[in-house]
Amino acid sequence: MKxxxxxxxxxxxVLSVQxxxxxxxxxxxxxTAADFHTTTRxxxxxxxxxxxxxxxxxxxxxxxxxxxxESDEVNSVQLDIRNGHDQTIQKILNWISADGDIKGKTVxxxxxxxxxxxxxxxxxxxxxxxxxxxxxYFIMNVHSSYHLTLRRV
Amino acid sequence: MFIHLTILPYxxxxxxxxxxxxxxxxxxxxxxxxxxxANEAARRAKAMGIKNAKFYTSDLESxxxxxxxxxxxxxxxxxxxxxxxxMIQHLCSISKDRVIISFAPKTWYYVFLKKVGELFPGPSxxxxxxxxEESFVVNELKKAGFEIARTEMTGTSFYFxxxxxxxxV
Numbered sequence: 001m002k003x004x005x006x007x008x009x010x011x012x013x014v015l016s017v018q019x020x021x022x023x024x025x026x027x028x029x030x031x032t033a034a035d036f037h038t039t040t041r042x043x044x045x046x047x048x049x050x051x052x053x054x055x056x057x058x059x060x061x062x063x064x065x066x067x068x069x070e071s072d073e074v075n076s077v078q079l080d081i082r083n084g085h086d087q088t089i090q091k092i093l094n095w096i097s098a099d100g101d102i103k104g105k106t107v108x109x110x111x112x113x114x115x116x117x118x119x120x121x122x123x124x125x126x127x128x129x130x131x132x133x134x135x136x137y138f139i140m141n142v143h144s145s146y147h148l149t150l151r152r153v
Numbered sequence: 154m155f156i157h158l159t160i161l162p163y164x165x166x167x168x169x170x171x172x173x174x175x176x177x178x179x180x181x182x183x184x185x186x187x188x189x190x191a192n193e194a195a196r197r198a199k200a201m202g203i204k205n206a207k208f209y210t211s212d213l214e215s216x217x218x219x220x221x222x223x224x225x226x227x228x229x230x231x232x233x234x235x236x237x238x239x240m241i242q243h244l245c246s247i248s249k250d251r252v253i254i255s256f257a258p259k260t261w262y263y264v265f266l267k268k269v270g271e272l273f274p275g276p277s278x279x280x281x282x283x284x285x286e287e288s289f290v291v292n293e294l295k296k297a298g299f300e301i302a303r304t305e306m307t308g309t310s311f312y313f314x315x316x317x318x319x320x321x322v
Contacts, residue, residue, distance in 0.1 A: 048281060049186070049212065052231045056187030065193055077311050084312025085227060088255055091305045091316060092224065095253075102179040108220035108247060110213045111228030112183035115194030115206075121224075122181045122198065122206035 068114045089117050096124065181206035184216055214243055223248040227314060229256035229290075230282050237285055238293045245297030251320050252299060258306075258315040259284035287315060294319040 056064070065071075067078045067085075074082065096102055102124050109118045185191040188210045195208035213228070223244050232240055244252050257263060263284055291301060299319035307314045 048231065048233055048236075051281065053186050053212070056185070057189045061187060061189040061193070064190075080309050081312045084307055084309040084314065087307045087309070088226060088305070088314050088316055091307065092226065092253055095303055095318060096222075105179045105221040106219075107179050107181050107222045107224065108216060108218065109181060109183040110216055110223065110225045110244065112185045112194050112208065113190050113227075115183060115197050115208065117224060117226055118181050118183035118194060118206055118208070119198050119201065119203060122178055122203045123201070124178060 065114055068116050085116065089120065092117060093120055093124070096121070178205045182216075182218065182220065183208050184211040184213075186210070186212045213240060216243075216247060218247055219249050220247060221249050222251045222253065224253045226253070226255045226316075229254065229285055232285075233281075233283055234285065234289075237283075237289070241290065241293040242297055245294065245299055245319075248299075248321065251302075251318065252294065253316070253318050254290070254294075255314045255316045256285045256290060257282070257313050259286045263313055290317065298322055 063078075066073050067082050102121070107118075107121055109121070112118045183191075183194060183206055185194065185208075191208050191210045198206050198208065213225070225240075225244055229237065229240070241252075241254070244254065267282065267284065294301065294317070298321055300322050301317055302320045303318040305316040307316065
């Protein structure tokens with residue numbers, strides 16, 4: 001039983017790291033001893049960026065688009081990551097709403113992904129207008145019912 | 154608002170219209186290195202009738218302008234340590250007031266988890282996930298003239314993210 005648990009945990013760990021970041025075994029090549037340190041470093045940086053871009057335009061897009069949505073096509077690890085990410089987003093939104101109205105402010109979201117922060121942020125200032133419209137229509141209804149009531153009386 | 158409207162339904166009609174037009178929300182400038190991601194974000198926003206957000210494709214370093222708040226959430230995991238400082242400096246340079254950044258913290262426990270994960274070969278194995286020292290991130294923010302205002306930590310079973318809010322001093 002203990003072994004099973006341990007295996008499960010280890011499997012999950014592998015899955016977890018897999019969930020986090022892009023992978024591309026083909027791009028990863030071992031550097032030779034002749035490589036200069038700086039050259040390797042530079043190459044690795046370029047690789048990182050290219051790799052991230054390519055990954056999130058293809059396989060990574062499909063994977064993360066599902067994770068950052070309400071799709072059911074996610075495994076338990078991906079679901080866990082979705083929940084974690086949602087919590088981070090919610091904490092940011094809480095900070096911003098605690099500060100008061102965000103309207104008129106400019107926000108730059110770098111690495112917006114599918115918009116999981118940018119979209120609720122964009123809606124934040126708008127929420128009050130929505131509430132106002134609703135109250136307005138609601139009140140107008142109350143008003144007309146008031147007239148109706150009066151007429152009836 | 155409710156009571157006011159109830160008593161004076163006609164008089165407030167103009168007020169309501171005025172309030173509605175002024176409630177345009179914040180102005181959001183959102184970018185992603187991936188074209189697919191930025192397009193999907195734009196599609197989602199459009200479907201929700203959002204007009205105050207602009208989505209476009211750009212790598213982080215090429216984002217220019219000045220904004221009240223700059224956010225960079227769960228992106229740093231793709232940045233190698235030696236590029237992280239430069240990246241933070243860039244975020245700060247385009248921020249007038251506040252930077253909100255999250256990263257996977259480099260604690261012994263998370264380093265251990267990552268090592269364990271790396272022991273297992275697999276067709277879908279990941280390689281590039283970078284953890285960052287909190288002291289390093291804080292120091293870079295300070296160097297740019299920012300100081301930490303609020304912090305949060307979110308950890309589920311497979312997701313670890315340290316969240317910092319830094320304000321320009």
